[in-house]
Amino acid sequence: MSAGEPALAASRADAGVGGVVALRGVSKDYGATPALAPVSLDVAPGAFVSLLGPSGCGKSTLLRIVADLVEPSAGSVTVAGRPAREARERRDYGMVFQAATLFDWRTIRRNVELPLEVMGWRAAERRARAQRMLELVDLADVADLRPPQLSGGMQQRVAIARALAFEPALLLMDEPFGALDELTRERMQDGLLAIRARTGTTVLFVTHSIPEAVFLSSSVVVMSARPGRVLAEIPVDLPEPRTEDTREDPRFFQLVTEVRETLRRGVRP
Amino acid sequence: MTTPAATPAAVAGAAPAPGAGLVRRSAGAAAPLALGLGVLVVWEVAVRALGIRPILLPPPSAIAAAVVQDLPRLAGATWVTGRSALLGFAIGAGGGFLAGLAASRWRPLREAVVPVGVVLGSLPIVATAPIFNLWFGALSIWSKVAVVALVVFFPVLVNTVAGLASAPASSQELLRSYAAPGRTVLTALQIPSALPFVFGALRVAAALSVIAAVVAEFFGGFRDSAGFFIKTLMANADYTGAWATVVALSAFGLALFGAVALAERVAMPWRRDDRGVRT
Secondary structure, three states: OOOOOHHHHHHOOOOOOOOOEEEEEEEEEEOOEEEEEEEEEEEOOOOEEEEEOOOOOOHHHHHHHHOOOOOOOEEEEEEOOEEHHHHHHOOOEEEEOOOOOOOOOOOHHHHHHHHHHHOOOOHHHHHHHHHHHHHHOOOHHHOOOOHHHOOHHHHHHHHHHHHHOOOOOEEEEEOOOOOOOHHHHHHHHHHHHHHHHHHOOEEEEEEOOHHHHHHHOOEEEEEOOOOEOEEEEEEOOOOOOOOHHHHHOHHHHHHHHHHHHHHHHHHOO | OOOOOOOOOOOOOOOOOOOHHHHHHHHHHHHHHHHHHHHHHHHHHHHHHHOOOOOOOOOHHHHHHHHHHOHHHHHHHHHHHHHHHHHHHHHHHHHHHHHHHHHHHOHHHHHHHHHHHHHHHOOOHHHHHHHHHHHHOOOOHHHHHHHHHHHHHHHHHHHHHHHHOOOOHHHHHHHHHOOOOHHHHHHHHHHHHHHHHHHHHHHHHHHHHHHHHHHHHHOOOOOOOHHHHHHHHHHOOOHHHHHHHHHHHHHHHHHHHHHHHHHHHHHOHHHOOOOOOOO
């Protein structure tokens, strides 16, 4: 499973049709500074792929390129079979940021309704969907509170409910649990997997936590230090469903070690 | 999260008890009341003990007596002046907000309007009042309204522009990820983000508008206006009467300020539980 040819290793995730996300030679420079070396990557439908790398390696930039929030300097990006711009305009993905990014002037319920409002849903339908989403993240009882009245973990669950409200086939998550304490973080990971078991959403997930990446993912894409490139894509063959026992599984520790060693090679070449 | 420092821990469901806000608010009013009362007492005692002549500083009791004695006339004069202040405030604030919206929409306009605004906004009233008298007529309410509107316009404009730009980048990215049109970004994100800035400016402008109206009246105006009163009373060495007029004007300014604060609470219900100042 070692490094190998990055592009080849990465493309194993999909049989070649392109997958939900298909990156071909995508790179990003800021002026003369390369932030991201050319990256090719496929995310198969239903997969949970983590982008893991040291701070500043460009993994968030890569996610933002997929979301069409950042323009790549070169390469092609396809999301659900369409160019990234078109996919964004068709609302083919939901996004969760590191900060919950809730609007204080809206109640929790109306924060979840926000994307539906932008999309022109009728009020009754919005409300019903928001209710269902809040039940999904176990927050129906705080629907009428405002964001500052919730803890960081609860706020991030609201952000997840909001991202899933219009049932996108793809969820893009940029270090969503990075600001949370370890226990809350693990609870959020369990919750995310439970939600995914019910929705079947494909996830592209950015993190710098090795155990988090291994626990959640069907495969972990390990990136080098800046300018980021793919060192390896490591499939995670842990039994499903992942539970508390998974975190104690010897195979879990093996994989964590494997990922860590791959990561180290990228930091100190 | 969105409010880093203000959210120490989970307080879900911890809605404040009804009335808790009221208690806190009356506790908040106690301090300035005590301070004001203390100043009045010291003032009264000092004037009497030191034998200060009323021409220099009349005691608060004498001013109060003058206010009570002359109440109908004072109220009338305050209303004549207050009317100009109110109209000018409404026109200046409304215009400043709309100009701010336009400026934030079109970058060239923003780059042009803000510096020009700063220059015009720093013009002294002593210069603008005679000019507007010339344009609108000294005995027209509009010459006073124009002075007030000019003073109010620019703080509101500058703060509106700053407020509309204050929405965090992540919130803008969120709306971008929904491919939200510009109008939605404005109404769903930028205007709510701007409200604290706009109301901050309105609070300042409320006080400024009364001052501007009075000063404008010094340069000619209605014979029954507060500005004219103060001018003639001073000329006749009726300093206690002048002070009484100032007290009546202060009451009006306080009421206007209070109305703005009330509007602020209605417009921003999410900031009602004042957890410190979050601007």
